[in-house]
Amino acid sequence: MTLDSKVPAGPLKDKWENHKFNMKLVSPANKRKYDIIIVGTGLAGASAAASLGELGYNVKVFTYHDSARRAHSIAAQGGINAAKNYQNDGDSVYRLFYDTIKGGDFRSREANVYRLAEVSGNIIDQCVAQGVPFAREYGGMLDNRSFGGALVSRTFYAKGQTGQQLLLGAYSAMNRQIKLGKVKLYARREMVDLVVIDGIARGIIVRNLVTGEFEKYSAHAVILATGGYSNVFFLSTNAMNCNATAIWRAHKRGAAFANPCFTQIHPTCIPLHGEVQSKLTLMSESLRNDGRIWVSKIKGDMRHPNDIPEEERDYFLERKYPTYGNLSPRDISSRAAKEVVDEGRGAQGQEAVYLDFRDAINRLGRKVIEERYGNLFEMYKTITGEDPYEVPMKIYPAPHYTMGGLWVDYNLMSTIPGLFVAGEANFSDHGANRLGASALMQGLADGYFILPYTIGNYLATEKPSLINIDHPEFDKFKKEIEDFTHKLLSVKGKRTVDSIHKQLGRIMWNKVGMARSEQGLKEAINEIRELREEFWKNVNVVGSANDLNQCLERAGRVADYLELGELMAIDALHRNESCGAHFRVEYQTEEGEALRNDEEYAYVAAWEFKEIGKWELHKEPLVFETVQLATRSYK
């Protein structure tokens, strides 16, 4: 396996422009001769489907949801970045690029990140034109706010429902193509395998979730836009159905998996409060614009937060990082919260810190706060039963976003020709830590503005042929997945799927979570292997394969997590440095900050699947032509 990033030559700011000019085009009359499969209808998938349909390709788009509008992107609250400099506060493409590179702790690919910043402005224009009701100023102009890791206000938002509104925009653009007949939507279908024939991606096998039937689909190119895999931790901020299956099965068919251990732990989630809890709810990072984070200076302080006087409060982020304060990046803020909790200073003895709006309410009035964060406050109250206007919120870090994913080159193509990967499912733009409000930006950049060009180039240069689904190879793939399903159903053991998933989640959180050590990771690898064995000996998958069976759906996903979890630990173990969200306790400065090792680890770790539990490491060196590698400082 060779990793060729295909980054175009020339100055950073001209790369994408030149590349677009140099790419081959498919003539308008020929576009309708090409079929493209897209898996996923989140921001990345829906925007790609709409744009490719508009160009004239025949698009088949798949989702396991009942409706394309339910993709996890719908849940994003805070906002989307773009370098528009509408606020006249010094933003620019270069600054957005630099903030993102630095935020990612210099572990992302320079050219990709620059391109992302470059197209960010067009994304906002596109969404406005579709009718996305972004927040406006009184003069009718677009409003902005700021997010962690940036000192400018470049985040566009629609109340606390930015993801929903952006997704509805992309979904509506896709609906227009459905009406025009260029896009065909297949809902309630789960992709369970990638069909690779002669080393090229030729199609997919899906399970019809209603009838249980396995269906075959072929195309000239396949795009996976299937989102992230934080649910490997069981408890995360991701929607219940987010999973790794599509990319994991593609990985097992030959697509390299890059930086699997880079998992973002988001600092502002509602802490764990019950033993049957199914997920952790994110409170938008935008709250940190006005909320102040603190704990008591005294260990084991069980007083009600409102009874703790000012001089006994420790605003630890403001103290440690005076420049960025409460808006320090996620990895830094999360670790700082863990530190004070580990010291025994958690809010009322819990694994939590306070997020306090008292000062903001005094300064701005309750009405302004209501306008800015009203729905988030309501949500907090519904879940916890406490009123954040009166009592500070309690928050704690939780697994949130996976920077790792399938390896892609500059054209977003994986190591399998014809297989493209977009949005959170790929690894490319965020390095070791993603800044807030840039995942939505990346999903839409990939779907609206990058794939439409690079897919055309692939089709025009490679001229892949279409393999009919009656081809015996297709049946071979289908047979394999039928056997796999049968195997799951025939274990007939004693343990429920969820109990195994929860156990895996605990191993991952304790040993592959916010802080990792060599010893812990080695233990994790062994424990995951044992659990995997346990699963295949002792799981009980109830029901049959011939109808809607949610137990079977979950079992397939957990089977994949049990393999992926091991790779995450292996990746974390081999990376003997701390960077971004990957914190190895052995590698820190005296003040407890992450200690990167650029001499030895300035590369993307791309793993090639050999057999279950066995991988080969390939390295893509990261070449920084424009930025100087620097120690991140938010002080």
Add this chain to the structure above:
Amino acid sequence: MNNKKLNLTLKIWRQPGPNSAGSFVEYKVSVSPDASFLEMLDELNNELESKNLEPIAFESDCREGICGTCGIVINGHPHGPIPRIATCQLHMRNFKDGDTIWVEPFRARAFPVIKDLIVDRSALDRIMEAGGFISVNTGSAPDGNAIPIPKDIASEAMDAATCIGCGACVAACKNASAMLFVSAKISHLALLPQGQPERYIRVQTMVKKMDELGFGACSNTYACEAECPKGISILNIARMNRDYLVAKLKTEEVE
């Protein structure tokens, strides 16, 4: 936080498939008041599975009240008895020890049951495909600030756009009308300058599709507004009706 568990009797609708008959089945549960309604079902399912019984099929995804996936009828109310929240945000602290709770799927002709508590709501997508969009190609948009929009208009559009497409309005309506949903969608775009060029065609194609799909007519009972988890206002229905009338006067009948 309250650690005393609640003992409850659940009467849950079980229906193996679209063409089989369904019935209520009784379950006893003991649950923490801090659990959400869906977490209670998770627990119950875990218990059923460990006895090798088929779990109750129900849908949910974000569990944050925004994706619109969850939605069941609880004691006669879509999304349960507490106004303005989705099922996933309903917490057990809203129930009392000893309560009996009836749980059934959304019922409407246009929403056939697939299994247990899962219904097919794809008719709502068919309505959106009929015209719920602005025709603009990728890459041809003017600068976002070239279209100034007064703050109050933007927030009014936003209020309409808040609809999560859950279908509770349809389930709440005795005529199984989708008027609240459709009118929210129509209003969102009709309020914005970008939505003007197709405004009157849009209302016609969407209403026509809604009628075709077997949704009932609106007879102004306001049940939809009362049960909508997002508090979508029936003012949207009035706006839609007005646009529909104007459309009839303005344009040729659409095909």
